Amino acid sequence: xTGFREPRTKRETGFRVRGRELVNIKNVxxxxxxxxxxxxxxxxxxxxxxxETAARVRTAIEELGYSQNLAARNLATGRSNILGLIVSDIxxxxxxxxxxxxxxxxxxxxxxxxxxxxxxxxQRTSDCVRRLIGLRVPGLAIMTTEYDTGLVxxxxxxxxxxxxxxxxxxxxxxxxxxxxxxxxxxxEAVNHLEELGHRQIAFIGGxxxxxSAMYRRQAFIEQMQARGEGAMRIVDxxxxxxxxxYGCSRLLSSAPPTAIxxxxxxxxxxxxxxxxxxxxxxxxxxxxxxxxxISFSQYSHPPLTTVAIPRDKLGQLAFKALWxxxxxxxxxxxxxxxxxxxxxxESTAPPRKN
Amino acid sequence: xTGFREPRTKRETGFRVRGRELVNIKNVxxxxxxxxxxxxxxxxxxxxxxxETAARVRTAIEELGYSQNLAARNLATGRSNILGLIVSDIxxxxxxxxxxxxxxxxxxxxxxxxxxxxxxxxQRTSDCVRRLIGLRVPGLAIMTTEYDTGLVxxxxxxxxxxxxxxxxxxxxxxxxxxxxxxxxxxxEAVNHLEELGHRQIAFIGGxxxxxSAMYRRQAFIEQMQARGEGAMRIVDxxxxxxxxxYGCSRLLSSAPPTAIxxxxxxxxxxxxxxxxxxxxxxxxxxxxxxxxxISFSQYSHPPLTTVAIPRDKLGQLAFKALWxxxxxxxxxxxxxxxxxxxxxxESTAPPRKN
DNA sequence: CTGAAAGCGCTAACAC
DNA sequence: GTGTTAGCGCTTTCAG
Numbered sequence: 221x222t223g224f225r226e227p228r229t230k231r232e233t234g235f236r237v238r239g240r241e242l243v244n245i246k247n248v249x250x251x252x253x254x255x256x257x258x259x260x261x262x263x264x265x266x267x268x269x270x271x272e273t274a275a276r277v278r279t280a281i282e283e284l285g286y287s288q289n290l291a292a293r294n295l296a297t298g299r300s301n302i303l304g305l306i307v308s309d310i311x312x313x314x315x316x317x318x319x320x321x322x323x324x325x326x327x328x329x330x331x332x333x334x335x336x337x338x339x340x341x342x343q344r345t346s347d348c349v350r351r352l353i354g355l356r357v358p359g360l361a362i363m364t365t366e367y368d369t370g371l372v373x374x375x376x377x378x379x380x381x382x383x384x385x386x387x388x389x390x391x392x393x394x395x396x397x398x399x400x401x402x403x404x405x406x407x408e409a410v411n412h413l414e415e416l417g418h419r420q421i422a423f424i425g426g427x428x429x430x431x432s433a434m435y436r437r438q439a440f441i442e443q444m445q446a447r448g449e450g451a452m453r454i455v456d457x458x459x460x461x462x463x464x465x466y467g468c469s470r471l472l473s474s475a476p477p478t479a480i481x482x483x484x485x486x487x488x489x490x491x492x493x494x495x496x497x498x499x500x501x502x503x504x505x506x507x508x509x510x511x512x513x514i515s516f517s518q519y520s521h522p523p524l525t526t527v528a529i530p531r532d533k534l535g536q537l538a539f540k541a542l543w544x545x546x547x548x549x550x551x552x553x554x555x556x557x558x559x560x561x562x563x564x565x566e567s568t569a570p571p572r573k574n
Numbered sequence: 575x576t577g578f579r580e581p582r583t584k585r586e587t588g589f590r591v592r593g594r595e596l597v598n599i600k601n602v603x604x605x606x607x608x609x610x611x612x613x614x615x616x617x618x619x620x621x622x623x624x625x626e627t628a629a630r631v632r633t634a635i636e637e638l639g640y641s642q643n644l645a646a647r648n649l650a651t652g653r654s655n656i657l658g659l660i661v662s663d664i665x666x667x668x669x670x671x672x673x674x675x676x677x678x679x680x681x682x683x684x685x686x687x688x689x690x691x692x693x694x695x696x697q698r699t700s701d702c703v704r705r706l707i708g709l710r711v712p713g714l715a716i717m718t719t720e721y722d723t724g725l726v727x728x729x730x731x732x733x734x735x736x737x738x739x740x741x742x743x744x745x746x747x748x749x750x751x752x753x754x755x756x757x758x759x760x761x762e763a764v765n766h767l768e769e770l771g772h773r774q775i776a777f778i779g780g781x782x783x784x785x786s787a788m789y790r791r792q793a794f795i796e797q798m799q800a801r802g803e804g805a806m807r808i809v810d811x812x813x814x815x816x817x818x819x820y821g822c823s824r825l826l827s828s829a830p831p832t833a834i835x836x837x838x839x840x841x842x843x844x845x846x847x848x849x850x851x852x853x854x855x856x857x858x859x860x861x862x863x864x865x866x867x868i869s870f871s872q873y874s875h876p877p878l879t880t881v882a883i884p885r886d887k888l889g890q891l892a893f894k895a896l897w898x899x900x901x902x903x904x905x906x907x908x909x910x911x912x913x914x915x916x917x918x919x920e921s922t923a924p925p926r927k928n
Numbered sequence: 929c930t931g932a933a934a935g936c937g938c939t940a941a942c943a944c
Numbered sequence: 945g946t947g948t949t950a951g952c953g954c955t956t957t958c959a960g
Contacts, residue, residue, distance in 0.1 A: 240652050242733070244937055255947045260939060267940095270945060285731065290708045291648040292937035295952050298594050300645060302688075310674050311869065316664045320691060332705065334656075335689050337674060351686065354644045377639065379596070461873050489873040496875060515665065519815050519843040521850060521875040598953055609931040614955060624929060646953035649936050 243284045252280035263288060294356065302332045303542065304352035304360040306345060310337045312459065312486055313514040314531065318363060321535025329543065340427060340459065342366040346374065353378050359542040363534075365432035381545035383538045386431050396541040396553035398534065402432060402511075403439035405527035405560035406481065409509045410443040412525070412562055413479045416570045418507065422453040422477035424467040424487050433459070436483045436511065453477060457487055464490025472498050478506060478571035485510035485517045488524055492567065503569035513563060522566035529560055597638045606634035617642060648710065656686045657896065658706035658714040660699060664691045666813065666840055667868040668885065672717060675889025683897065694781060694813065696720040700728065707732050713896040717888075719786035735899035737892045740785050750895040750907035752888065756786060756865075757793035759881035759914035760835065763863045764797040766879070766916055767833045770924045772861065776807040776831035778821040778841050787813070790837045790865065807831060811841055818844025826852050832860060832925040839864035839871045842878055846921065857923035867917060876920035883914055 249256040254273060261267045262277040269277075280286070294300045305322055307315040323333045334352065338344040346368045352360060353374075359381040362371075372388045376395065382388075384397040391397075413421050423440045426433030437454065444452045455470050457463030464487025471477060472494065482488040488510030492502055500506045502522055510517055513528035537556055544550045603610045608627060615621045616631040623631075634640070648654045659676055661669040677687045688706065692698040700722045706714060707728075713735040716725075726742045730749065736742075738751040745751075767775050777794045780787030791808065798806045809824050811817030818841030825831060826848065836842035842864030846856055854860045856876060864871055867882035891910055898904045 240936065246937080256938080257940080257947060257949090258945085261946090264939085268945070273945080287704070287707045287732070289649070289710060289937050291645045291654060291710060292952090293939075294645040295643070295649050295954085296937075296939040298939095298952070310670045311667070313665065313667065313670075316667075316670055320664055323691060332688060332709070334686060337677060350641070353641045355686070356643060356645060378641070461869070489870070492875065493873050493877075515815070516843070516870060519847050520873075521846065594952065600953080610954080611931060611933095611956080612929090615930090618955085620955085622929070627929080643953050646936090647955075649938085650953080650955040652936070 241289065243286050244289065245286075247284055248277065248280045248286050251284060252276040298356070299358045300356045301330060302334050302355055302357050303539075304336065304348070304355075304357045305333050305538075306336045306338060306348045306352075306360070306362045306364055308338055308340045308364045308366065309459070310335065312484070313516060314484070314512045314529075315363070317515065317531045318535040318538070321532060322361060322539050323535075325536055325539035325543075338364050338366070340364070340366055340430060342368045342429075346371055349375060353380065359383075359546045361538045361542055363538065366430045381542055383541045385538075391553045391555065393545065393548070393550070393552055396545060396555070398537055398541070398556045398558060400432075400529055400558045401560060402435040403442075405511060405529075405562070406436050406439035407443045408560065408562040409481050409511070409525075409527050410440065410447070412564065413481070413507060413509065413568065414447060416479075416507070416568060418477075418479040418571050420453075420475075420477040420571075421479045421481060422455070422471045424464055424471070424480060424482045424491060425454060425456045426459040426483045426487075428456045430459075433483055440481060457483075457490075459484050459486060461486045461490035461493075463487055465494045467491065468494035469498070472500070476500075476506070479509070479568070480506065481509045481511075483511055485512045485514045485524060485526055488517075488526070488567075489520060492520065492524070503567050505572060507568040507571070509568060517563075518565065520567070525565045525568040526563050527560045528563050530558060534558070595643065597640050598643065599640075601638055602631065602634045602640050605638060606630040652710070653712045654710045655684060656688050656709055656711050657893075658702070658709075658711045659687050659689045660692060660702045660706075660714070660716045660718055661689065662692055662694050662718045662720065663813070664689065666838070667870060668838070668866050668883075669717070671869065671885045672889040672892070675886060676715060676893050677889075679890055679893035679897075692718050692720070694718070694720055694784065696722045696783075700725055703729060707734065713737075713900045715892045715896055717892065720784045735896055737895045745907045745909065747902070747904070747906055748899065750899060750909070752891055752895070752910045752912060754786075754883055754912045755914060756789040757796075759865060759883075759916070760790050760793035761797045762914065762916040763835050763865070763879075763881050764794065764801070766918065767835070767861060767863065767922065768801060770833075770861070770922060772833040772925050774807075774829075774831040774925075775833045775835060776809070776825045778818055778825070778834060778836045778845060779808060779810045780813040780837045780841075782810045784813075787837055794835060811837075813838050813840060815840045815844035815847075817841055819848045821845065822848035823852070826854070830854075830860070833863070833922070834860065835863045835865075837865055839866045839868045839878060839880055842880070842921075843870075843874060846874065846878070857921050859926060861922040861925070863922060871917075872919065874921070879919045879922040880917050881914045882917050884912060888912070 245256045245259050249259045262274045326333045336348040345364050361383045363385040365386050375382045381394050425437040455467040457467035468491035510524045510526035513526045517524040517526045541554050599613050603613045616628045680687045690702040715737045717739040719740050729736045735748050779791040809821040811821035822845035864878045864880035867880045871878040871880045895908050
């Protein structure tokens, strides 16, 4: 059936065969005069090794400049030390802040984080997931609010733990989520403006197909209706500063409102800029409220009144929830509800008396 | 010497032994009625396969929901499909912009990007490199300006291609770099202010141990001296908005300058904020210039005059240089010189007449 | 155009 | 406390 063949050439010189390792665990073992098992165990501290032996191994590692091949390790153990983190827009400061906290936590547990960017495209979220599946990541933080149908199932089928930033449906030992109470935040914002005396309040939303944009938009509508306000104007933009600018310019083109609530800070920046370009002073002529409390919001001029998501916690909580599932410390995923807090700063004031 | 032992249990049921793959290349091969080799070649298009055979394989892949194990692939080929990107501060918008471009390019070439953050700590740069070496990344973009001695050598010894954001010493087929002409940028900034009539120009620098901070600081000193200006005040901060704020407050505490050049935009934001807190109007009472042209600089109020690094190109150029080396399209690394351009916006104006 | 099988570097079960 | 070795899933050489 098949021909017999001499074993292929093995490493004989110090050079690499077929582009292989410069120095591997075998070399270290030889140098230290121990078996490769011992080296492995010293490296991973997976069983007791006599101190002198361990020291010899470590010396050999040092001398040879050995570095463990993680691909091999991952293959042998069947799981990778890389976690996936998928975000909507790495250029929106909200996400770097989250990313940093997530990474810092991961680092403490010797995990790497592969950050992927979808640009708010649900299709790309699934693409990213597929790529991460190939890497056999043990866990995934999907911190985008947009997703294709079937995404959650795709992940679960691979037995990968995941934390979502939206409601992924029924929980399981593989599924957790972090839910921000967008509605409450928007309500606070509207209440604040109403209490200041505003009646013409407009809203600049995110792209209407995004879940998080929908929630905020819907909450705005409900709150305004509850207040019995008819004068309610809504434009949809795209969560970017540019979008905020153009959204605002549309609002100002006829019957300008006295206050604008923006679905995120980035759009609020754009809106502030637009207002000034039209000669409106903030907050004397028009009040602006943002959402997210990205670190820049306090450095804008005037400092932006915004609905704060506890962003320092976001990345940490996501990691923690993921880690618990990966290490099976929970029989079931978690639902983490995150409240918001209105930070009143100088971009809001009572409307001008006419 | 060693005992004989029956071969360990093999996969017999559809279940996993020792936590292994749910579906692997073998399963696909069996299902398609071909050999493993054929599946591999269909997957990677590394040799001609009869169309019908290929189709059968693809059907099997589809039906089984097979996803290639990249750890195994990487182990077998001896190189990973992950590139490392090390940045100083993912929360400084300069870096997300760079990151995004780099990642977009990488994606086009089926590469993943592992982004790591050093927080401006040179020690952490080396740590990151070591972790990436373990992953056997084929290439590394070290876009930090701070580094330990020996870093370049550490990387080169592992035969890893790298692009640096500083001058790494002699080039080699493994080493490229992107050098921003900081000095020229600072000179433009100072010239601009001088031409407006400013004589008391101060400087807020980055952390003094960083190379990029040094360059900018030095250029400022030289340019001021060349102009024969004695009234030159310099404070060192840390490239953050907070740092800019406190640096500025120190400058304003005695003999306030009429203009401030900041070593990056983030510090300029902080400085602007501080000026306003002290009752100074920008630009009437004091002019501010930034450096980097992060996307927010045009949304600040007033829009920030800044020295622009062509940031859209930065990530792309870094990737391109790396890719060329990885594919040995160049016999030698590249030195990419990047010029800057002063964007005059509304944060600068002639000094007030006394 | 296709298949068999060696081997990538490591882990972990088993033997001593 | 330490060593031997099967096997992780894949690529790729060699043989048809």
